[in-house]
Amino acid sequence: MDFTDTPEEAAFRAEARSWLEANAPQAQPTGRLMSMEDPEAVKEQQDWQALKADAGWACLTWPEEYGGRGANAIQNVIWNQEESRFRTRVNIFSIGLGMLGPTIMTHGTEAQKARHLRPMLRGEEIWCQLFSEPGAGSDVAGLRTQCVPDGDDWVCNGQKIWTSGAHYSRWGALVARTDPDAVKHAGISYFILDMESPGIEIRPIQQIDGGAGFSEVFFNDVRIPGENLVGSINDGWRCAITTLMNERASLGTSVQGLGVEALIELARNTNWQDGTALDDPGVRRRLADFFIRSKGLQYTGYRSLTAISRGATPGPEGSIGKLVGAPLGQEMASFAVDLQEESGAVRGADAALEGAWQASYMGSPAMRLAGGTDEILRNIVAERVLGLPSEMRADKGMAFREIPTGSDR
Numbered sequence: 001m002d003f004t005d006t007p008e009e010a011a012f013r014a015e016a017r018s019w020l021e022a023n024a025p026q027a028q029p030t031g032r033l034m035s036m037e038d039p040e041a042v043k044e045q046q047d048w049q050a051l052k053a054d055a056g057w058a059c060l061t062w063p064e065e066y067g068g069r070g071a072n073a074i075q076n077v078i079w080n081q082e083e084s085r086f087r088t089r090v091n092i093f094s095i096g097l098g099m100l101g102p103t104i105m106t107h108g109t110e111a112q113k114a115r116h117l118r119p120m121l122r123g124e125e126i127w128c129q130l131f132s133e134p135g136a137g138s139d140v141a142g143l144r145t146q147c148v149p150d151g152d153d154w155v156c157n158g159q160k161i162w163t164s165g166a167h168y169s170r171w172g173a174l175v176a177r178t179d180p181d182a183v184k185h186a187g188i189s190y191f192i193l194d195m196e197s198p199g200i201e202i203r204p205i206q207q208i209d210g211g212a213g214f215s216e217v218f219f220n221d222v223r224i225p226g227e228n229l230v231g232s233i234n235d236g237w238r239c240a241i242t243t244l245m246n247e248r249a250s251l252g253t254s255v256q257g258l259g260v261e262a263l264i265e266l267a268r269n270t271n272w273q274d275g276t277a278l279d280d281p282g283v284r285r286r287l288a289d290f291f292i293r294s295k296g297l298q299y300t301g302y303r304s305l306t307a308i309s310r311g312a313t314p315g316p317e318g319s320i321g322k323l324v325g326a327p328l329g330q331e332m333a334s335f336a337v338d339l340q341e342e343s344g345a346v347r348g349a350d351a352a353l354e355g356a357w358q359a360s361y362m363g364s365p366a367m368r369l370a371g372g373t374d375e376i377l378r379n380i381v382a383e384r385v386l387g388l389p390s391e392m393r394a395d396k397g398m399a400f401r402e403i404p405t406g407s408d409r
């Protein structure tokens with residue numbers, strides 16, 4: 001493992017840092033997450049994205065012809081490290097820029113690339129991912145939303161769920177069934193969906209923290225122009241895999257949440273009996289445990305970085321990062337809320353760090369589901385890293401129409 005920047009990387013880091021110091025609107029040292037429903041916060045993010053785009057810092061790894069910088073993966077990591085000192089890591093463009101843009105670049109037509117990539121990069125048009133359905137989450141290829149041809153168009157009926165940012169997205173990437181007689185992965189197509197089309201109904205889902213960052217989305221005879229098909233008819237699974245591989249790569253190897261240093265700081269600033277929580281041997285033992293596990297995760301992440309810097313592509317072992325980081329983040333947030341005793345139940349401006357740990361605690365279960373649940377990641381590690389036998393797949397080789405469901409058999 002090599003932890004130090006090369007001279008070129010150090011120069012790149014200095015350039016990034018100096019631009020950020022001159023231009024980043026406001027430091028957010030607590031790592032508080034912005035509310036995804038607040039229109040003002042959305043606008044603020046869009047302004048920041050446009051500023052970055054105009055200076056060539058919007059999406060570093062994208063090719064220059066689409067407004068990117070053509071930077072390598074390590075430069076992108078350096079930029080993210082530097083930007084995270086100023087901004088929260090959650091951003092409303094990550095689905096578009098990290099997952100859907102690369103899918104359009106790989107499988108889209110020249111007209112689709114020309115129409116969509118630049119407004120996406122500048123944050124002018126926000127995108128959402130319409131994959132999961134009530135009966136198709138981990139097994140997304142089991143989706144039932146259907147598109148049937150009608151003249152040059154397609155007509156879509158069905159339902160998606162857990163669509164992050166559906167309510168402020170201008171466009172969506174939709175996977176839908178176009179051939180129910182084919183085996184399940186083979187009868188799917190991938191579409192660009194205008195979220196302002198007649199027949200789309202968006203119903204926000206209330207979360208435990210009172211927010212509503214994601215929604216159910218219903219399609220009632222929604223017309224999709226034929227030119228919005230990405231890739232070929234019934235070849236949508238290949239495009240969906242491109243999206244999902246980019247999602248996995250973007251999740252990275254880090255503790256989800258505010259991090260162990262912030263937790264130590266909280267203990268240092270929490271008054272307990274005659275001193276602070278940090279003076280308590282039991283607290284120190286827990287903090288030491290969190291610290292060791294966090295560092296293990298960080299150094300495992302450096303292993304991947306070193307591999308990337310030598311030109312390797314990250315493999316399925318990347319799943320380990322989220323599998324360890326998401327539960328660890330949840331445990332640390334739970335401990336932080338306990339440390340605050342009765343005040344742990346207080347949220348908002350009156351709470352320590354304006355309730356950042358409470359927000360992290362309430363958001364932490366979601367981190368164990370989004371982008372692959374713990375169990376699915378364990379399956380990936382078992383089958384693709386350890387080489388254990390694969391799960392039984394009872395529907396293998398069966399036409400989708402013939403697969404039994406709870407409702408019809």
Ligand SMILES: Cc1cc2nc3c(=O)[nH]c(=O)nc-3n(C[C@H](O)[C@H](O)[C@H](O)COP(=O)(O)OP(=O)(O)OC[C@H]3O[C@@H](n4cnc5c(N)ncnc54)[C@H](O)[C@@H]3O)c2cc1C
Nearest residue numbers: 129130131132137138162163164366369370371373375376
């Ligand atoms: C914060 C957040 C944001 C999201 N944003 C989006 C979005 O923008 N767009 C989108 O399309 N989706 C989104 N999702 C949905 C997400 O992709 C799904 O929640 C995820 O794929 C799991 O699917 P599910 O919820 O249907 O659970 P299911 O797949 O029904 O799983 C239920 C339980 O069964 C377990 N399980 C399932 N299959 C197996 C198996 N083969 N072996 C062992 N155990 C198994 C799971 O681990 C889980 O515990 C989001 C989810 C969250 C939490």
